[in-house]
Amino acid sequence: MTTPFGPSYVRQIAPYVAGKPISEVAREFGLDEAKIVKLASNENPLGMPESAKRAMAEAVAELGRYPDSNAFELKAALSARYDVPADWITLGNGSNDILEIAAHALVEKSQAIVYAQYSFAVYALATQGLGARAIVVPAVNYGHDLDAMLAAIDADTRLVFVANPNNPTGTFIEGAKIEAFLDKVPREVVVVLDEAYTEYLPAEKRYDSIAWVRRYPNLLVSRTFSKAYGLAGLRVGFAIGQPELTDLLNRLRQPFNVNSLAQAAAIAALNDAEFLQQSAELNAAGYRKLTAAFDRLGLEYVPSDGNFVLVRVGNDDGAGSRVNLALLKQGVIVRPVGNYGLPQWLRVTIGLPEENDAFIAALEKSLTAA
Ligand SMILES: Cc1ncc(COP(=O)(O)O)c(C=O)c1O
Incomplete structure (x- = not known):
C-alpha cells in the first residue's frame, strides 16, 4: 500500500455539507426548477438589494x-x-x-x-x-x-x-x-x-x-x-x-x-437601511408563521433569533433524513443537521410568505407520509 497524501488530521475532516442547489434537486427528483423552494442556506429571501x-x-x-x-x-x-x-x-x-x-x-x-x-x-x-x-x-x-x-x-x-x-x-x-x-x-x-x-x-x-x-x-x-x-x-x-x-x-x-x-x-x-429593515420585518413575520405551524403540528422547535428555525420532526434518529427526503420529493429544500449530532431535527430558513406556506404544506404531508 502506498502512503496516502497529506497529514492524517486533514484526511479525518468530514467535508462541509452545503445546502443542495436547486438545479441538483430538480435533476435528481425530476422537478421543475421554478417550483422548487430553497430554505436551506440561511440566505435572504429578498435576494440582493x-x-x-x-x-x-x-x-x-x-x-x-x-x-x-x-x-x-x-x-x-x-x-x-x-x-x-x-x-x-x-x-x-x-x-x-x-x-x-x-x-x-x-x-x-x-x-x-x-x-x-x-x-x-x-x-x-x-x-x-x-x-x-x-x-x-x-x-x-x-x-x-x-x-x-x-x-x-x-x-x-x-x-x-x-x-x-x-x-x-x-x-x-x-x-x-x-x-x-x-x-x-x-x-x-x-x-x-x-x-x-x-x-x-x-x-x-x-x-x-x-x-x-x-x-x-x-x-x-x-x-x-x-x-x-x-x-x-x-x-x-x-x-x-x-x-x-x-x-x-x-x-x-x-x-x-x-x-x-x-x-x-x-x-x-x-x-441601504430600508432594505435591512424590510429584511428584518419579513423575517420576524415569517418566524411567527413557521412557529405557529410547528405549535399546531405539535413539533418541538428551538426559539430562534436568526433567519432560520431548528425543528424536531420525529423522535427517532432516522426522522431528520426521512422527512428531509419527503420534503425534497415535494420540491422543498431544507437542511438536515445529522452532521451536527441532531438527527431528529431539520433547520429551515425563513423564506418569503409563499415559500413558508409551501414548506408548511409539504411538511404536513411529509409527517403523515414519514
Ligand atoms: C454563525 C455563522 N457564522 C458565519 C457564517 C459564514 O457566512 P459567510 O461566510 O457567508 O459570511 C455563517 C453562515 O451560515 C454562520 O451561520
Missing part, C-alpha cells in the same frame, strides 16, 4: 483590474458606521474566511480551540484543518454555556469561538452575559464573537459589541454581508478588532480576498 445591484453594475467596467487590496472605500464606510479606525477592520471572502484566517493566525498545531456543541460547523473545520485540539463544550438548551466554556479554557487554548445568535440552533446569549465572560477570559486567549445574524435581533436584545472591542484587545467581532444584507453569493464579511489582532490577520489574508464587485455592492448594502 437593488442598490447593491446598481453599484455592482457600475463596478463591472473596472473588472480588468485587480480589486483594491486594502478596500479603502469599503473600510471607510465600515469605519464611519462603527466609529472605529480603518486599521481595526479586516475584510474576508465571507465571514467564513475571517474565521479561518483567525484560526490560522492565532493557533498552532499543539494548541487548542474552544467552541460549543451544536455551534457553527466551520469552527470544527478550522480547528481540524490546523491539526489543533478541539475542546467542544456541551450545550445547554441547545445554546452556549459560557460558564462551562470559560472553565474549559486550558493552558493550550488560544481561541474561543462564540456564535451569537448561533447557527444551526438560533440560540441567543444576552449581552450582559457575554460581557461578563469577556471580563474573565485570559488576555492571551482571543474570543471570536461571530455575529453573522446580528442584524435580525429585535431592538431590546441588541448590545454594543464594538464598545467591547475598544475595551478588550483579545476580542474580534465577526460580521457578514451574506445574511440580512442579502449578498451571500458575493462573499463579503469583516472583523473588527484592535490593531494588534488586525495586523496579524492581515498577514495571512489573501491580498485580493474580496473582489471588486463585492466591495462595491457591500458599500451600497451597508447604506
Whole structure:
C-alpha cells in the first residue's frame, strides 16, 4: 500500500455539507426548477438589494483590474458606521474566511480551540484543518454555556469561538452575559464573537459589541454581508478588532480576498437601511408563521433569533433524513443537521410568505407520509 497524501488530521475532516442547489434537486427528483423552494442556506429571501445591484453594475467596467487590496472605500464606510479606525477592520471572502484566517493566525498545531456543541460547523473545520485540539463544550438548551466554556479554557487554548445568535440552533446569549465572560477570559486567549445574524435581533436584545472591542484587545467581532444584507453569493464579511489582532490577520489574508464587485455592492448594502429593515420585518413575520405551524403540528422547535428555525420532526434518529427526503420529493429544500449530532431535527430558513406556506404544506404531508 502506498502512503496516502497529506497529514492524517486533514484526511479525518468530514467535508462541509452545503445546502443542495436547486438545479441538483430538480435533476435528481425530476422537478421543475421554478417550483422548487430553497430554505436551506440561511440566505435572504429578498435576494440582493437593488442598490447593491446598481453599484455592482457600475463596478463591472473596472473588472480588468485587480480589486483594491486594502478596500479603502469599503473600510471607510465600515469605519464611519462603527466609529472605529480603518486599521481595526479586516475584510474576508465571507465571514467564513475571517474565521479561518483567525484560526490560522492565532493557533498552532499543539494548541487548542474552544467552541460549543451544536455551534457553527466551520469552527470544527478550522480547528481540524490546523491539526489543533478541539475542546467542544456541551450545550445547554441547545445554546452556549459560557460558564462551562470559560472553565474549559486550558493552558493550550488560544481561541474561543462564540456564535451569537448561533447557527444551526438560533440560540441567543444576552449581552450582559457575554460581557461578563469577556471580563474573565485570559488576555492571551482571543474570543471570536461571530455575529453573522446580528442584524435580525429585535431592538431590546441588541448590545454594543464594538464598545467591547475598544475595551478588550483579545476580542474580534465577526460580521457578514451574506445574511440580512442579502449578498451571500458575493462573499463579503469583516472583523473588527484592535490593531494588534488586525495586523496579524492581515498577514495571512489573501491580498485580493474580496473582489471588486463585492466591495462595491457591500458599500451600497451597508447604506441601504430600508432594505435591512424590510429584511428584518419579513423575517420576524415569517418566524411567527413557521412557529405557529410547528405549535399546531405539535413539533418541538428551538426559539430562534436568526433567519432560520431548528425543528424536531420525529423522535427517532432516522426522522431528520426521512422527512428531509419527503420534503425534497415535494420540491422543498431544507437542511438536515445529522452532521451536527441532531438527527431528529431539520433547520429551515425563513423564506418569503409563499415559500413558508409551501414548506408548511409539504411538511404536513411529509409527517403523515414519514
Ligand atoms: C454563525 C455563522 N457564522 C458565519 C457564517 C459564514 O457566512 P459567510 O461566510 O457567508 O459570511 C455563517 C453562515 O451560515 C454562520 O451561520
